[in-house]
Amino acid sequence: MSSLKDGECPKCGSSKIIDNAQLADKHDNIHASDTAVRLVTRPNAIFFKDPIEFRLQPYICGGCGYLESYVEKPDRLAAHSRKLKEATDQ
Numbered sequence: 001m002s003s004l005k006d007g008e009c010p011k012c013g014s015s016k017i018i019d020n021a022q023l024a025d026k027h028d029n030i031h032a033s034d035t036a037v038r039l040v041t042r043p044n045a046i047f048f049k050d051p052i053e054f055r056l057q058p059y060i061c062g063g064c065g066y067l068e069s070y071v072e073k074p075d076r077l078a079a080h081s082r083k084l085k086e087a088t089d090q
């Protein structure tokens with residue numbers, strides 16, 4: 001199966017892939033912050049929940065606008081997620 005990450009749009013077949021844009025949460029006309037996924041490492045803590053954030057990297061088709069996004073460092077996210085599950089299962 002083709003993907004934007006592989007250089008071909010799975011929807012329209014275009015090879016015009018945009019990979020240097022950023023996903024952003026727009027708070028007002030000026031300020032924007034990168035969209036990220038968040039894992040709270042200490043969910044039971046009242047303060048200092050120690051969230052870890054991983055940025056999302058978008059790939060956009062320049063032909064039809066289809067968008068795929070990938071979490072940066074998925075191996076690190078998976079490792080933290082596994083650790084968190086082990087800690088909360090006890």
Ligand SMILES: [Zn+2]
Binds near residue numbers: 012013061066
């Ligand atoms: Zn497309």
